[in-house]
C-alpha cells in the first residue's frame with residue numbers, strides 16, 4: 260500500500276531557490292510542515308538532477324516525507340525516488356508505470372474533465388490539477404481553470420488530487436473546499452525570504468480549513 264500525503268506539496272524551482280539552494284529550501288519547508296517535495300528542474304542534465312535528488316533523499320531520510328522527480332524517469336530510478344510526476348505531453352502513463360515498476364508513486368497532470376475521467380487508477384496514484392490561476396513560474400501553462408474548474412475536475416478524478424498554479428496561503432480554504440486533497444506551490448515558498456515561515460502559513464491555513 261503506497262502511503263503519501265499531498266496536503267502541502269512543494270515543487271522546487273532552481274532559479275527561485277537560488278539564494279539558499281533547493282536542498283536547503285526543502286529542509287526549511289519540511290521544518291515548516293511540507294509533506295511532499297518534487298524536484299523540478301527543466302534546464303539541467305540527468306547527472307545534475309541525480310546529484311540534487313540524492314542530496315534531497317539523504318536530507319529526507321528517516322522522515323515520512325516523499326520525494327517525487329518531475330519528468331525524468333531515468334533520474335527518478337537512479338535516485339531511488341519515491342515517485343515520478345509526468346504531464347500529458349511527457350509520456351504515456353502506462354509506459355511510465357512500466358518503466359518505474361509497481362511500487363513507485365506516479366503523478367499525472369490533469370487540466371480538463373475529460374482527462375480526469377480518463378485516468379486509470381490502476382496506474383496513476385495522484386493527479387496534479389491546474390493551473391488554478393495564472394502563474395509566472397510556468398510561462399507555458401495552460402488556460403487557468405479557476406476554483407470552479409478545479410471542483411469540476413476533482414469530482415471526476417478517481418485518485419487523490421493536488422491543486423497547482425498561482426496558489427498562495429490565502430487560497431487554501433477555497434482549494435480544499437473545491438475538493439482537492441492538497442496544494443502544490445512553487446513561488447509561495449521558493450520565492451520568499453523565509454521558506455520555513457511561508458510554509459508554516461500554508462500549513463496553518465490547511466489545519467484551519469480542515470477543522
Ligand SMILES: Cc1ncc(COP(=O)(O)OP(=O)(O)O)c(N)n1
Pocket residue numbers: 268270297299329330344345346347349366367368369386387388397421423443
Ligand atoms: C503536482 C504537479 N502538478 C502538475 C505539474 C505540471 O506537470 P507538467 O504538465 O508535465 O509540466 P512541467 O512541470 O513538467 O513543466 C507538476 N509538475 N506537478
Ligand SMILES: Cc1nc(C(=O)O)sc1CCOP(=O)(O)O
Pocket residue numbers: 270368387388389390391393394395396397400401423424425426443444445446447
Ligand atoms: C509546475 C507547474 N505546473 C502547473 C500546471 O498547471 O500544470 S502550474 C506550475 C507552476 C506553479 O508555480 P506557482 O506555485 O509559483 O504558481
Ligand SMILES: [Mg+2]
Pocket residue numbers: 329330344345346349
Ligand atoms: Mg512535465
